[in-house]
Amino acid sequence: DAKTTQPPSMDCAEGRAANLPCNHSTISGNEYVYWYRQIHSQGPQYIIHGLKNNETNEMASLIITEDRKSSTLILPHATLRDTAVYYCIVRPPGTALIFGKGTTLSVSS
Amino acid sequence: DSGVTQTPKHLITATGQRVTLRCSPRSGDLSVYWYQQSLDQGLQFLIQYYNGEERAKGNILERFSAQQFPDLHSELNLSSLELGDSALYFCASSVGADYYNEQFFGPGTRLTVL
Numbered sequence: 001d002a003k004t005t006q007p008p009s010m011d012c013a014e015g016r017a018a019n020l021p022c023n024h025s026t027i028s029g030n031e032y033v034y035w036y037r038q039i040h041s042q043g044p045q046y047i048i049h050g051l052k053n054n055e056t057n058e059m060a061s062l063i064i065t066e067d068r069k070s071s072t073l074i075l076p077h078a079t080l081r082d083t084a085v086y087y088c089i090v091r092p093p094g095t096a097l098i099f100g101k102g103t104t105l106s107v108s109s
Numbered sequence: 110d111s112g113v114t115q116t117p118k119h120l121i122t123a124t125g126q127r128v129t130l131r132c133s134p135r136s137g138d139l140s141v142y143w144y145q146q147s148l149d150q151g152l153q154f155l156i157q158y159y160n161g162e163e164r165a166k167g168n169i170l171e172r173f174s175a176q177q178f179p180d181l182h183s184e185l186n187l188s189s190l191e192l193g194d195s196a197l198y199f200c201a202s203s204v205g206a207d208y209y210n211e212q213f214f215g216p217g218t219r220l221t222v223l
Binding site: 038087098099100 | 142154
């Protein structure tokens with residue numbers, strides 16, 4: 001299974017973009033990159049996923065490097081409600097959703 | 110609101126007892142997953158059911174069992190409870206059995222074993 005590495009914590013000012021990095025240097029060709037977040041003991045929430053190309057939805061953008069060894073989740077205008085633990089997960093086919101320790105993002109005013 | 114419901118929200122019980130946690134998936138979702146989140150172990154996958162059949166197993170103890178019923182709701186049974194079983198238990202659902210489908214999580218059941 002591909003392993004992911006994320007910084008344990010990050011800070012962001014409200015209204016600014018939050019850029020959360022993830023390293024997944026051992027990713028294999030058919031593995032997707034998924035991002036979930038968990039707000040204070042609530043159930044994790046799906047944010048976005050991608051394979052090779054950059055993706056954007058109403059919540060965030062996902063930038064995947066050309067060699068696919070790393071990615072960045074971008075929250076374009078962070079709000080206080082975006083304070084959460086963000087999990088970068090690489091999923092091989094037919095296996096479980098494996099959560100690491102994630103990045104604790106703190107958004108402050 | 111993810112559309113996934115879990116009952117009860119809180120459960121307090123004693124060591125050695127047995128409890129049942131219930132999960133109703135989103136309408137139309139055939140897959141149900143169970144996860145355990147404790148302070149020391151983080152979020153761990155326990156087991157997945159797809160359309161009534163067990164699909165995948167994770168770090169589920171032999172004292173724990175689950176099933177998915179014809180109406181697609183699922184129950185997680187925890188027996189011979191120990192203090193270390195105190196945790197948040199999440200249920201998630203997705204459309205199909207392929208893990209590339211995003212999972213939608215319920216609000217969780219907080220189990221406290223005294």
